[in-house]
Amino acid sequence: MARARPRVAIVGAGPAGAFAAAGLLRAVGDAEIDLFERLPTPWGLLRGGVAPDHQEIKRLDETFDRQTLARGCRFLGNVEVGVDVSHAELARHYTAVIYATGAQTDKSLGIPGEDLPGSWAATEFVAWYNGHPDYRELEFDLSAERAVVIGNGNVAADVTRILALSAGELERTDAADHALEVLRDSRIEEIVVVGRRGPAQAAFTSAELRELGNLDGVEIRIDRAEVELDPVSSRWLAEEGTFTARKNLELLREFAARPARPDARRRIELRFLRSPVEIRGAGRVEAIDVRRNQIVRSDDGALRARGLDEEPVTIECGLVLRSVGYRAVPLPDVPFDERYFVLPNERGRVLTTDGEPLPGVYAVGWIKRGPTGILGTNKRDAEETVRCLVEDLRAGALTAPPNPAPEQIDALLAERKRDLVTVEGWRAIEERELDRGRSEERPRVKLASRDELLGAAGGPRAS
Amino acid sequence: MTYVIAGSCIKDDSCIEVCPVDCIHPKPGDPDFEAAEQLYIDPDLCIDCDACVEACPIDVIFAEFEIPEKYEYALELNAEFFAERNTIQRTAA
Numbered sequence: 001m002a003r004a005r006p007r008v009a010i011v012g013a014g015p016a017g018a019f020a021a022a023g024l025l026r027a028v029g030d031a032e033i034d035l036f037e038r039l040p041t042p043w044g045l046l047r048g049g050v051a052p053d054h055q056e057i058k059r060l061d062e063t064f065d066r067q068t069l070a071r072g073c074r075f076l077g078n079v080e081v082g083v084d085v086s087h088a089e090l091a092r093h094y095t096a097v098i099y100a101t102g103a104q105t106d107k108s109l110g111i112p113g114e115d116l117p118g119s120w121a122a123t124e125f126v127a128w129y130n131g132h133p134d135y136r137e138l139e140f141d142l143s144a145e146r147a148v149v150i151g152n153g154n155v156a157a158d159v160t161r162i163l164a165l166s167a168g169e170l171e172r173t174d175a176a177d178h179a180l181e182v183l184r185d186s187r188i189e190e191i192v193v194v195g196r197r198g199p200a201q202a203a204f205t206s207a208e209l210r211e212l213g214n215l216d217g218v219e220i221r222i223d224r225a226e227v228e229l230d231p232v233s234s235r236w237l238a239e240e241g242t243f244t245a246r247k248n249l250e251l252l253r254e255f256a257a258r259p260a261r262p263d264a265r266r267r268i269e270l271r272f273l274r275s276p277v278e279i280r281g282a283g284r285v286e287a288i289d290v291r292r293n294q295i296v297r298s299d300d301g302a303l304r305a306r307g308l309d310e311e312p313v314t315i316e317c318g319l320v321l322r323s324v325g326y327r328a329v330p331l332p333d334v335p336f337d338e339r340y341f342v343l344p345n346e347r348g349r350v351l352t353t354d355g356e357p358l359p360g361v362y363a364v365g366w367i368k369r370g371p372t373g374i375l376g377t378n379k380r381d382a383e384e385t386v387r388c389l390v391e392d393l394r395a396g397a398l399t400a401p402p403n404p405a406p407e408q409i410d411a412l413l414a415e416r417k418r419d420l421v422t423v424e425g426w427r428a429i430e431e432r433e434l435d436r437g438r439s440e441e442r443p444r445v446k447l448a449s450r451d452e453l454l455g456a457a458g459g460p461r462a463s
Numbered sequence: 464m465t466y467v468i469a470g471s472c473i474k475d476d477s478c479i480e481v482c483p484v485d486c487i488h489p490k491p492g493d494p495d496f497e498a499a500e501q502l503y504i505d506p507d508l509c510i511d512c513d514a515c516v517e518a519c520p521i522d523v524i525f526a527e528f529e530i531p532e533k534y535e536y537a538l539e540l541n542a543e544f545f546a547e548r549n550t551i552q553r554t555a556a
Contacts, residue, residue, distance in 0.1 A: 054471065056471050056521050056522060056523055057471055057473060057521055059520070059521045059522060060473065060475070060520050060521050062520070063475075063520040205470065205500035205501070206470070206500065206540075207469075207470025207471065207500065207501065208470075210470065210536065214533075242495070242498040242499075243495075243498075243499070243544055243547060243548075244498070244499070244500045246547075247540075373497075374473055374474055374500075375473035375474070375475065376472075376473040376474030376475040376476065377474065379475055379476065380476075380491055
């Protein structure tokens with residue numbers, strides 16, 4: 001007996017959505033998948049997050065394309081679910097809806113002065129230099145000699161590296177042209193990276209840390225006293241430390257032992273066990289006050305930073321990039337866990353606030369598990385969600401939607417979004433970007449405003 | 464000879480799936496998998512078959528004699544991961 005082909009909407013065409021689409025096609029060969037995306041371009045943080053000097057990682061887009069769009073999965077770009085089309089409407093048109101919307105905002109530090117001009121979320125800086133159209137108009141002032149980066153994760157390492165690279169190095173990447181213009185004239189000479197916990201607990205991967213120490217013409221400085229471990233950290237490292245934590249400490253000790261390089265073009269200075277307490281300035285950032293911490297083992301066994309009873313120390317600077325983590329935002333008409341900032345779910349099955357499964361609604365990626373892990377983590381995460389969906393499908397737990405024909409959702413979208421970007425539109429954008437890249441000997445030259453992107457996509461224009 | 468994985472590894476596990484001698488670790492489900500920043504190739508077991516190179520979606524696996532300069536550290540790093548891991552496993556046994 002013929003069964004209806006399952007029709008699945010995936011909301012968000014980032015890595016989690018792409019891995020989910022690919023996994024679903026492997027599991028259910030005849031599934032019809034529509035990838036909804038708020039931007040005119042797919043692949044989320046692979047395009048807009050991964051640093052422009054890490055082109056080898058961006059190559060994953062070819063795999064995503066081959067495993068999804070090239071296999072008939074439809075791209076429905078420039079459509080915002082919750083604004084242009086509602087969850088209820090998706091539910092009427094699809095057998096299942098998978099949310100893959102990620103974590104779209106930043107955690108805040110919760111200190112005075114955080115909102116002064118010149119203090120930014122690192123992710124705003126990232127989106128800006130990576131050509132995210134919503135961030136193009138941001139004005140980063142790089143005229144001060146010193147910038148301070150708060151945080152010790154890979155986003156902190158990325159923004160530090162981008163501030164440290166020479167114009168020549170940046171010009172060989174696909175950093176957005178508007179950002180290149182500003183970065184080229186940067187007068188920043190020193191980037192101070194401040195971490196709340198100690199060198200043994202830094203969240204950098206050793207690969208990112210090694211890179212910071214190997215930049216051309218850039219001195220990396222860390223005081224020798226900073227790499228001496230306190231007894232709590234020493235014991236933790238020996239008994240529970242990861243391979244990465246030991247590698248990081250080895251690298252930091254090697255950095256600390258390097259001779260000074262007065263000839264360096266720029267300097268990166270790493271400071272550990274310090275928390276920002278206030279960002280100060282008359283009308284814009286002029287300084288940040290940081291207080292020293294010590295590592296203590298808390299009751300749950302985790303190592304935490306506790307502030308010492310000392311006067312804060314002032315670091316003068318003109319730019320602060322805060323990189324202390326991402327946070328998801330609630331989506332209209334689906335449950336949200338306000339405590340963990342995720343869609344409440346069990347292995348990817350979205351639950352109501354009472355803990356009951358919400359039939360046909362799933363989550364994958366950061367909106368499912370929180371902003372942790374690296375790109376490949378989403379592959380396993382997606383496999384888990386897909387397994388649940390397939391189980392439900394086979395168990396008959398998913399009912400056929402009232403409006404199952406693709407023409408029905410197409411008609412609705414045509415009415416609402418005259419500038420919908422389909423796969424053909426995206427291919428036209430990509431071709432334009434790669435062509436321009438070839439002529440400038442760069443991996444690609446991004447179209448970095450919605451108008452340019454939609455113009456290149458060439459769909460029906462509102463006149 | 465051995466192949467090595469460079470630090471840009473995204474822990475997509477395509478290489479693990481194709482390795483005929485099971486020399487790429489940690490594997491999903493291993494206790495050290497989540498904390499690992501990348502996957503590593505055990506130089507004592509690798510048979511230079513090239514399957515992982517073909518499978519890697521971002522081309523960051525290299526034959527020992529073809530490692531680009533910026534990834535030179537990877538040869539020692541892959542070996543070191545297994546040296547440490549084997550010590551821990553022997554101690555635990």
